[in-house]
Amino acid sequence: MNAAVRALSTYLPEKVLDNAELVRQFKTWTEDKIFSKTGIARRRVVEGELVSDLAAGAGKTLFEEHGVRPEEVDFLLLCTECPDHFLPSTACIVQDRLGLRKDCGALDYNLGCSGYVYGLALAKGLIAGGVARKVLLITADTITRTIHPGDKSTRAIFGDAAAGTLLEASDREGVGNFSLGTDGSGAAKLMIPAGAWAHPSSPETRVETTNRWGNVRTPENLYMDGPEVLKFTLDVAPACFHQVLNINGVSLSQVKLVVLHQASRMLLERVRDVLHIPEEKFVIDIENYGNTTSSTIPLALRDMEREGRLRRGDKVMIMGFGVGLSWGGTLLHW
Numbered sequence: 001m002n003a004a005v006r007a008l009s010t011y012l013p014e015k016v017l018d019n020a021e022l023v024r025q026f027k028t029w030t031e032d033k034i035f036s037k038t039g040i041a042r043r044r045v046v047e048g049e050l051v052s053d054l055a056a057g058a059g060k061t062l063f064e065e066h067g068v069r070p071e072e073v074d075f076l077l078l079c080t081e082c083p084d085h086f087l088p089s090t091a092c093i094v095q096d097r098l099g100l101r102k103d104c105g106a107l108d109y110n111l112g113c114s115g116y117v118y119g120l121a122l123a124k125g126l127i128a129g130g131v132a133r134k135v136l137l138i139t140a141d142t143i144t145r146t147i148h149p150g151d152k153s154t155r156a157i158f159g160d161a162a163a164g165t166l167l168e169a170s171d172r173e174g175v176g177n178f179s180l181g182t183d184g185s186g187a188a189k190l191m192i193p194a195g196a197w198a199h200p201s202s203p204e205t206r207v208e209t210t211n212r213w214g215n216v217r218t219p220e221n222l223y224m225d226g227p228e229v230l231k232f233t234l235d236v237a238p239a240c241f242h243q244v245l246n247i248n249g250v251s252l253s254q255v256k257l258v259v260l261h262q263a264s265r266m267l268l269e270r271v272r273d274v275l276h277i278p279e280e281k282f283v284i285d286i287e288n289y290g291n292t293t294s295s296t297i298p299l300a301l302r303d304m305e306r307e308g309r310l311r312r313g314d315k316v317m318i319m320g321f322g323v324g325l326s327w328g329g330t331l332l333h334w
Contacts, residue, residue, distance in 0.1 A: 003124040003135075004174025005332065007066035007166040010295070010302050011057035013049055017144075017159075018042040026152045028214070034156050039265020043159030043290030045144045050084045054162035055140040056097040062136075062164040063098075070099040073166070074132035076106040077122055079115040079139045079294045081323070082146065083108055094138065105132065112190075113261045113322025115139055115294030116163075117178070117330055123167045124175045137165045139294035143222065146192055148208070150216030154224060157264060159290030163298035176331035179243040181236060186325035189228045194219035230267055233321040237271050240319055240329045248331040255281065255331070256314035257304060261321055262286040262296035283309075293323075310334055 019031040019041055035041055046054070055078055062068060076098075078091040091106035100106070105126075111118055116139055123135040140162035147154045167175065194205035205219045217223065245251065252258075258277050260268060262285055272282045285300040292299060297318050304310035312334055319329035 001128060001169045002172065002174045003127040003167045004170035004172055005165060005334065006134075006168045007062055007068055007164075008298055008302050008305070009058060009062035009065050009164050010299050011054055011061050011162045011164070012044040012289075013046045013054065013160050015045050015047050016042050017045045019156075022152065022156060029152065037264075037266065038156055038290075039268075039284065039286050040156065040290045041287050044161060046142045046160045049142065051080045051082045051140045051142055052084050052090050052093045052097065054142065054160065055080070055090065055094045055138045058138050058140060058162035058164035059094065059098045059136060062166060066166070068166055071101055072134050073100050073104055073136045075123075075126055075135045076100060076104060077119050077135060077137045078106070078108045079111055079119050079137070080108060080141055081110055081112050081293060082142045083110075100136075111323065111326065112141070112293040113263065113296075114320035114324070114326045114328045116297045117318060117320045117328035118180065118326075119294075120165075120167070120175050120330060121178045121180065121328070127167065127169050133169045135167045137167060139163050139298060141293045141295065143293050146222040148217040148221040150208075150210075151221065153213065153215045153226070154222055157291050158222075159292050161289060161292035161295040161299060163295045163302070165298055173333035176333065177244075177247040178328060178330045179240045179247065180328040181240065181326065183232075183325045186228070186232060189225040189232070189325065190223070190323045192220065192222055229263075229322065230270065232325055233263075233267060234270060234274060236321060236327050237319065238275060240327055241275050241317075244317055244319065244329040244331055250315060250331060252277070252281070254315055255317050257281055257283055257310055257316045259283045259297055259300045259304070259316060259318045261319070262289070262300060263291050263322065
């Protein structure tokens with residue numbers, strides 16, 4: 001039994017943070033400079049909302065847009081780096097808010113940039129193993145809440161969003177085979193160093209420091225070594241790309257679109273050049289959202305559907321790279 005995508009919907013917080021607002025706060029920047037470096041003009045950011053708010057919004061939107069009944073869902077997977085609490089699992093809170101059955105399984109998993117791909121792998125396994133016939137995969141993060149207001153480097157890049165994908169058992173081709181990988185030796189390159197059990201919150205972890213580029217943060221804020229993350233992506237992307245083609249028995253000419261994690265325009269263009277992917281097949285969909293971690297790929301898929309670039313029957317390759325360090329890719333028969 002295969003797993004296929006039946007429905008996909010997205011959910012965005014209302015507040016828009018555009019480049020003009022960032023320039024008002026950081027006088028040394030211009031709107032053109034931010035856009036040329038990132039490819040981002042605006043991003044959505046939460047104003048007090050929790051991950052459960054975004055996740056529930058994504059689920060309710062999917063039910064309304066696609067005529068799905070909550071009682072159809074057998075299992076809820078929630079990918080988030082920003083859970084409401086240390087415990088319980090935020091998926092349990094979302095199960096209640098969405099009115100899912102009480103015999104519905106629900107769990108969180110903590111992953112970011114590659115999280116959507118990993119979620120599809122988990123959902124496919126649940127369906128193939130007979131645990132569930134319909135799995136609701138929700139990606140949701142309030143990553144901007146982890147960023148120091150004075151860190152212009154990460155504030156320009158990241159945004160908040162959620163997406164819901166309903167996968168179901170199907171006789172048709174659906175979610176293909178996976179290439180997955182992990183290199184935990186690079187964990188510190190993209191990390192919130194303090195605030196959890198390994199380095200508990202204290203007065204020391206709330207001390208602000210300013211780097212040579214004028215970015216302010218504390219150990220309790222998001223840290224990203226941009227050049228190292230780019231190097232890592234360029235190191236692992238080619239092997240992942242070719243393995244996804246090989247294990248799914250397709251050539252690039254048979255693939256309608258290639259959708260990567262939307263980290264930044266610069267990173268995307270570098271990867272596209274390294275992999276020699278034609279521009280008409282390659283999706284860049286970051287201008288209005290920023291980097292929304294695990295939701296960038298489903299946001300792009302939804303936009304490609306709306307624009308008519310992605311239709312039922314098309315083959316689309318998706319790949320994600322980042323926090324962990326981790327990576328993954330697969331082929332979707334849309």
